[in-house]
Amino acid sequence: MSSGKKEERALMRQKLRHVTSPGSGVAIEHGSETLTATVGSVLALDGERYLLTAHHPFVGVPVGTRVSSCWFEHGEDDEMVVYLSDEIGTIEFFSSFSTSSLSNTEDFALIKLDRSAKATSRYPHRLHPPGLETIPLHTTGGMRVHHCGAESCYRKGTFTGFLYNLTFPCHNGSLAKFSCTVIEAEPAIRKRKKHPIRGPLDFCLKGDSGSVVFTRDSTPLPVGLLLGHHQPDEFAAGLLLSGYVMPMRNTLDGIFKATGRKVRFDRKGWRWKPRLRTP
Numbered sequence: 001m002s003s004g005k006k007e008e009r010a011l012m013r014q015k016l017r018h019v020t021s022p023g024s025g026v027a028i029e030h031g032s033e034t035l036t037a038t039v040g041s042v043l044a045l046d047g048e049r050y051l052l053t054a055h056h057p058f059v060g061v062p063v064g065t066r067v068s069s070c071w072f073e074h075g076e077d078d079e080m081v082v083y084l085s086d087e088i089g090t091i092e093f094f095s096s097f098s099t100s101s102l103s104n105t106e107d108f109a110l111i112k113l114d115r116s117a118k119a120t121s122r123y124p125h126r127l128h129p130p131g132l133e134t135i136p137l138h139t140t141g142g143m144r145v146h147h148c149g150a151e152s153c154y155r156k157g158t159f160t161g162f163l164y165n166l167t168f169p170c171h172n173g174s175l176a177k178f179s180c181t182v183i184e185a186e187p188a189i190r191k192r193k194k195h196p197i198r199g200p201l202d203f204c205l206k207g208d209s210g211s212v213v214f215t216r217d218s219t220p221l222p223v224g225l226l227l228g229h230h231q232p233d234e235f236a237a238g239l240l241l242s243g244y245v246m247p248m249r250n251t252l253d254g255i256f257k258a259t260g261r262k263v264r265f266d267r268k269g270w271r272w273k274p275r276l277r278t279p
Helices: 003-016 248-259
Strands: 025-030 033-038 041-045 048-053 066-074 080-094 109-113 144-149 153-169 175-187 212-215 222-229 243-247
Touching: 025 080, 033 066, 033 080, 041 109, 048 080, 080 248, 109 248, 144 222, 153 222, 153 243, 175 222, 222 248, 243 248
Parallel strands: none
Antiparallel strands: 025 033, 025 066, 041 048, 048 109, 066 080, 080 109, 144 153, 144 212, 153 175, 175 243, 212 222, 222 243
């Protein structure tokens, strides 16, 4: 594809991606870096709308920073390229997550939406939950789950039931450390007759942090907020690379501590149904 066609396609996508929804991307330009995450949910708090996402992708970013919507495209050498759209809001609340802590138990950020921003709380049809009910940890072993991330689109998996002490690097070189409340999710093997999958299969990708993981059944319930994925190394070729999820109960309790108020799903825009691209 020529550079002119790529630019034209990028501009077209920028015009089309004007509605922010769960599963879409958010980005912050921080120095020379573009920090990205996924919108996990659109929440209502005292008559205002907020986007729920993860905290650790925005380590070092102060409260009050402006946030833009974004999307991902495959560039040269099959690398993901981030495209920024309009500014849609401001970071107003962060979790108590800290890179100096050895046992973080929450990881969320709340982005206050501008009143002019176009956003819908409607999830893709396979994921739409009835409410904010949560699943207790002792029931997660073998549970089938799925999520919609800004970079990977739609991914399915299964909870192993194992809890982990998780450590992985942040964009600034510091380490994010979480206690053993983090749940491991293995990707589901997708069977393709014509085009077999080669190489490792991830449950999630880098830009998916902040997406909400749901049970995969007729009544999807939120299980947790996606943190990150297994860090691949030279021995990872051909392996299933797991993702790690912070229980939703931790997130809701953390939001209550940070704001002093309970949140609920925003009910506006539920008639709008985004198309779900399945890789």
